[in-house]
Amino acid sequence: MAHEMMFLALQLGVILVVAKFSGWIFSRKLHQPKVLGELVAGMLIGPYVLGAVPLGSLGPLFPLTGGTIPVSPELYGIATIGSIFLLFTSGLETDLPTFLRFSGKASVVGLGGVIFSFLLGAGVTVLLHPEVHSIMDPEALFLGTICTATSIGITARILGETKKISTPEGVTILAAAVLDDVISIVLLSVVVGIASVEMGGGSIAWSTIGAVAFKAVGFWAICMVVGIFAAPHLTKRMKKLESLSVMAEISFGLALLLAGLSEMAGLAMIIGAYIAGLSFSQTDVSMEITERVKAVGDYFIPVFFAVMGMMVDFGAIVTVLGFGLLFSLIAFIGKLVGCGLPSLFVGFNLRGALRIGAGMLPRGEVTLIVAGIGLASGAIGPDMFGVAVMTMLLASIAAPPILVQSFQGGSGYRKELAEPEEADMITLELEFPSERAAEFIRRSISDAFRAEGFYIRTIEGSIHSWQIRNEDMIFILKRHGSVIEVHGKQQQEAFVRLLLTETLVDLQEFVDSLKSMEQPEMMGAGLLINMFARQQESDR
Amino acid sequence: MKIKQILSPELISTSLKSTTKEGIIGELLDILIANKKISDREAVLAAVMERERKMSTGIQHGVAIPHAKTKAVKELVACIGLKPEGVDFDALDGEPSRIFIMTLSPIDRVGPHVQFLAEISMVIQTDKARQQLLQAKTPQEVLTVFGL
Numbered sequence: 191m192a193h194e195m196m197f198l199a200l201q202l203g204v205i206l207v208v209a210k211f212s213g214w215i216f217s218r219k220l221h222q223p224k225v226l227g228e229l230v231a232g233m234l235i236g237p238y239v240l241g242a243v244p245l246g247s248l249g250p251l252f253p254l255t256g257g258t259i260p261v262s263p264e265l266y267g268i269a270t271i272g273s274i275f276l277l278f279t280s281g282l283e284t285d286l287p288t289f290l291r292f293s294g295k296a297s298v299v300g301l302g303g304v305i306f307s308f309l310l311g312a313g314v315t316v317l318l319h320p321e322v323h324s325i326m327d328p329e330a331l332f333l334g335t336i337c338t339a340t341s342i343g344i345t346a347r348i349l350g351e352t353k354k355i356s357t358p359e360g361v362t363i364l365a366a367a368v369l370d371d372v373i374s375i376v377l378l379s380v381v382v383g384i385a386s387v388e389m390g391g392g393s394i395a396w397s398t399i400g401a402v403a404f405k406a407v408g409f410w411a412i413c414m415v416v417g418i419f420a421a422p423h424l425t426k427r428m429k430k431l432e433s434l435s436v437m438a439e440i441s442f443g444l445a446l447l448l449a450g451l452s453e454m455a456g457l458a459m460i461i462g463a464y465i466a467g468l469s470f471s472q473t474d475v476s477m478e479i480t481e482r483v484k485a486v487g488d489y490f491i492p493v494f495f496a497v498m499g500m501m502v503d504f505g506a507i508v509t510v511l512g513f514g515l516l517f518s519l520i521a522f523i524g525k526l527v528g529c530g531l532p533s534l535f536v537g538f539n540l541r542g543a544l545r546i547g548a549g550m551l552p553r554g555e556v557t558l559i560v561a562g563i564g565l566a567s568g569a570i571g572p573d574m575f576g577v578a579v580m581t582m583l584l585a586s587i588a589a590p591p592i593l594v595q596s597f598q599g600g601s602g603y604r605k606e607l608a609e610p611e612e613a614d615m616i617t618l619e620l621e622f623p624s625e626r627a628a629e630f631i632r633r634s635i636s637d638a639f640r641a642e643g644f645y646i647r648t649i650e651g652s653i654h655s656w657q658i659r660n661e662d663m664i665f666i667l668k669r670h671g672s673v674i675e676v677h678g679k680q681q682q683e684a685f686v687r688l689l690l691t692e693t694l695v696d697l698q699e700f701v702d703s704l705k706s707m708e709q710p711e712m713m714g715a716g717l718l719i720n721m722f723a724r725q726q727e728s729d730r
Numbered sequence: 731m732k733i734k735q736i737l738s739p740e741l742i743s744t745s746l747k748s749t750t751k752e753g754i755i756g757e758l759l760d761i762l763i764a765n766k767k768i769s770d771r772e773a774v775l776a777a778v779m780e781r782e783r784k785m786s787t788g789i790q791h792g793v794a795i796p797h798a799k800t801k802a803v804k805e806l807v808a809c810i811g812l813k814p815e816g817v818d819f820d821a822l823d824g825e826p827s828r829i830f831i832m833t834l835s836p837i838d839r840v841g842p843h844v845q846f847l848a849e850i851s852m853v854i855q856t857d858k859a860r861q862q863l864l865q866a867k868t869p870q871e872v873l874t875v876f877g878l
Contacts, residue, residue, distance in 0.1 A: 638844075640840070641840055641841075641843075642840070642841070642842055642843065642844055642845055643840050643841060643842055682848070684848040684851050684852050684855070685848035685849075687848075688847050688848050688851070689844045689848075692844060695781070695784045695785050698784055698785070699784060
């Protein structure tokens, strides 16, 4: 046991150093998402390349293990925790009202992508694979399913890095990717059912397959509804603990629980983690939870991506290179067209359709899960597993630059997102003699809000704007040069006026105390005169 | 914070007697002392008067909201007093003050203190509500105006 743990510590150390460094090079020098650097790092140090090289008496650092996953179960476990961290924070960063608003559009996009990709993937297998003659053949079914799942992890990371998670395209991509994964996993259970029956020479029991699919979809829907309603009540109670850190830690504990339950219900763990994050995203402490969870997640998430890279068996890919390349291209087209085209009919323009198509390109964890189950069940061989990995790899490498590039330029949504009813909003403005004075008073106003139990965060992408929130009371504080503005709902005007008045009254007291200070310049002169006093004394 | 949790009939006087600002504040403090909401009268009086010195809490339309933050209370306390004849409270609009809502909140304790002040002020923002208050003969009639 001690030996395994020592190995795990060494492996994690190497992964973190190499993946972080590689991520830095990709992000700073090559202007690509960090995740790509982490994937490539995993491929290089993994069991199929450098990881296989023996290091003296220690042997290879990443020895090949038997089974479908080429790394040790301990390392794979840590990587899984990384994926839970990733999806929990992605859920936390999603704007729930926008997510719900776009969930209808996302369903159209997600379903379009799944159906089109599945038919293309299974169809091309029937056409090009000499031993596959029907779309109902287990191999065709598996390769079709492999085409359907989107890697929400890679997409979420890129959208997060480029701060596009809450754009109409961003939420549509994430919501569609979640649905995609749910549908893919339901499809997987159906495909596994059909394949096992076909390989056993029996007939297909549609009732059993239907029950599995119903359980998965039911769990997902119930968790979404319960999570969204329960999270605000839960945080309200947790606030009594008077520790934001404890609150963040308990929230992550709940994410782990939901992830586990999700797996028990036949869905992937990442789906439960995402639902947990999404539920907490609407609470007034979401930013505080995100900040704390992200700080720890930064150590685990690179491990997840590096381990994904480690799965790539270059040897297996070589034998099916031609078919693999064509299949990858088909999978690419399947998502780009299957998701891009429907989005044109739900309010997006061509730019938005391209962004959504590109955002749905990356394949990842679910693709590997599908391929792994196919391999383990004997429905596909190591060659087709290689094709699946190759598809995942090519799509994941090609998608980030396309996605980043596609998000350049204006809105991809035809209608502007409706602002909250302007008539209901008020703005209070205060002008001060200088920028410095305004900034000083802005801090005092923030402190006054904190004393009332509000949470304050800087608005992403802005320098002088803050969101102030306590449950359903939300204000925006802005400073333009020497002017401070507070925006809020009309029914809270009296509160803002009283709070600002009290802050100014406190300020008056502070100004009076400063005025009573006798000759500050003399105090400064005293400090300077004594600067060399010690040296002069020792010279004597 | 709910008004209901803070206010009760014992904390309301419909006929304050004093004719000066300090006298009104003293009477309001006596209500809080009688109900064991505060004990250190002198410290609280000093804090309230200090706040009044900085800026009068006599707002407009006969409403005044004397308040202060003080170590003498552990949680938010409040009381209401009426003086239909009016008292000069150095109000911002120069009119005599008739409705007095006193709130005291603890220093260095996070809580919806200004929110309570805002909530209670919002109830008496209409002329009709203020008139109803001034015509109230019993504490319960005052509470009815606040929807209690």
